[in-house]
Amino acid sequence: MTAHTVEYIRYRIPEQKSAEFLAAYTRAAAQLAASPHCVDYELARCEEDFEHYVLRITWTSTEDHLEGFRKSELFPDFLAEIRPYITHIEEMRHYKPTTVRGAGASVPTLYAWAGGAEAFAGLTSVFYDKVLKDDLLAPLFAHLDPEHARHVALWLGEVFGGPRAYSETQGGHGHMVAKHMGRGITEPQRRRWVNLIQDAADEAGLPTDAEFRSAFLAYVEWGTRLAVYFSGPDAVAPPEQPVPKWNWGAAPPYQG
Numbered sequence: 425m426t427a428h429t430v431e432y433i434r435y436r437i438p439e440q441k442s443a444e445f446l447a448a449y450t451r452a453a454a455q456l457a458a459s460p461h462c463v464d465y466e467l468a469r470c471e472e473d474f475e476h477y478v479l480r481i482t483w484t485s486t487e488d489h490l491e492g493f494r495k496s497e498l499f500p501d502f503l504a505e506i507r508p509y510i511t512h513i514e515e516m517r518h519y520k521p522t523t524v525r526g527a528g529a530s531v532p533t534l535y536a537w538a539g540g541a542e543a544f545a546g547l548t549s550v551f552y553d554k555v556l557k558d559d560l561l562a563p564l565f566a567h568l569d570p571e572h573a574r575h576v577a578l579w580l581g582e583v584f585g586g587p588r589a590y591s592e593t594q595g596g597h598g599h600m601v602a603k604h605m606g607r608g609i610t611e612p613q614r615r616r617w618v619n620l621i622q623d624a625a626d627e628a629g630l631p632t633d634a635e636f637r638s639a640f641l642a643y644v645e646w647g648t649r650l651a652v653y654f655s656g657p658d659a660v661a662p663p664e665q666p667v668p669k670w671n672w673g674a675a676p677p678y679q680g
């Protein structure tokens with residue numbers, strides 16, 4: 425369960441009022457957009473019956489909606505726009521999302537886009553060949569488990585939307601974090617890791633499109649900075665949590 429609350433407001437608006445209703449909500453939406461308590465909103469119109477509309481507003485919590493937004497200086501302007509339509513409301517209630525949620529397959533995962541398990545196995549094989557020849561990194565990996573490259577490939581595959589292979593065979597997020605603890609990774613070593621994995625991505629033939637590589641690098645930046653933190657003297661092991669999931673972010677794949 426997330427803390428977020430989804431408010432659904434169902435309207436039945438007579439056809440002759442629909443243009444002014446939409447215009448009023450277009451203006452009222454400015455107050456939602458300005459509210460730190462509002463996560464997102466969407467007004468949808470029924471395709472089968474044009475008089476039906478559903479407004480979905482995700483609030484940071486029910487209390488934030490009722491005590492935050494409704495008592496904020498944004499609310500009077502919001503209410504002034506929508507007041508004429510209050511009598512047309514058929515339902516206005518708060519809902520809590522359940523665990524049944526997810527994304528469909530209309531956008532391929534980064535894992536599928538990269539080429540699946542084989543692509544990540546190729547990447548980490550090239551990468552650790554480089555690591556073991558590298559002056560800054562080789563000392564850190566002096567006692568490398570021969571299975572290491574394969575484990576990291578499973579990890580990356582899971583992070584990028586592939587099967588839960590690392591969680592199911594290696595022990596999940598906590599196990600991966602523990603592998604870095606006490607290793608005292610320095611910033612120059614982290615940066616070298618970042619550089620070498622990008623060289624390896626080129627050599628292993630991972631896709632070179634801007635969208636894939638920017639998402640890939642964003643994860644590598646995030647993950648390596650966490651690795652440095654967890655390897656340091658002040659690290660506190662996190663509570664057990666699922667392997668992070670990385671997605672395309674602001675630039676989804678170009679599917680011309």
Ligand code: HEM
Pocket residue numbers: 561564565567568569571572575576579580594599600603604607609613614617643644645646647648651652
């Ligand atoms: C996105 C960044 C990173 C990822 C995804 C990653 C992934 C992993 C994983 C999955 C393991 C455990 C392997 C296993 O279960 O056998 C591991 C271990 C390790 N990682 Fe990382 N790592 C990252 C960053 C770094 C960096 C920046 C360094 C050092 C410069 C580093 C050094 C190590 C070392 C020394 C081990 C232990 C190897 C051994 O077992 O001997 N990692 N890493």
